[in-house]
Amino acid sequence: MSFDSFLSQLKSKANELKTEALKYKNKDFLNAAMAGSALIAMADGSISSEEKQKLIKFIESNDALSIFTTSDVIKAFQDFVGQLEFDKDIGEAKAYQAIGKMKSNTEASRLLVRMIIAIASSDGLFDSDEKKIAIKIAKELGINPSEFEL
Numbered sequence: 001m002s003f004d005s006f007l008s009q010l011k012s013k014a015n016e017l018k019t020e021a022l023k024y025k026n027k028d029f030l031n032a033a034m035a036g037s038a039l040i041a042m043a044d045g046s047i048s049s050e051e052k053q054k055l056i057k058f059i060e061s062n063d064a065l066s067i068f069t070t071s072d073v074i075k076a077f078q079d080f081v082g083q084l085e086f087d088k089d090i091g092e093a094k095a096y097q098a099i100g101k102m103k104s105n106t107e108a109s110r111l112l113v114r115m116i117i118a119i120a121s122s123d124g125l126f127d128s129d130e131k132k133i134a135i136k137i138a139k140e141l142g143i144n145p146s147e148f149e150l
Helices: 003-041 049-059 070-086 086-099 107-121 128-140
Strands: none
Touching: 003 049, 003 070, 003 086, 003 107, 003 128, 049 070, 049 107, 070 086, 070 107, 107 128
């Protein structure tokens, strides 16, 4: 193997590691985003097809989530929804725990709140139950809900 070939392989491996590290770095964001999405989508007791479509569109257009496959995102969302359906209290605790991991990242926290508001209002209605969840998520992230007119 020539030195140039070795160097090329080394650079390739370094890029692969960088990509992998980026995935793990954003795994917490993925989980927080899907936890918030599940909470807000379940606020009124059911998840509409509009809410699901809005979630998928957001995922596909968001740089932070674009490193994940749509199937990974859907699986994370379904996991949180399943936990909420199985045991509401434990499901909520796990969801807020995942959301809380973003508290130290102000930019990610604000993006999460904007995202859950967009998902909640995707069915044409942002009701009081959904607003309560959005306020609780904002507070969990250390953000004043009034920044989002909540």
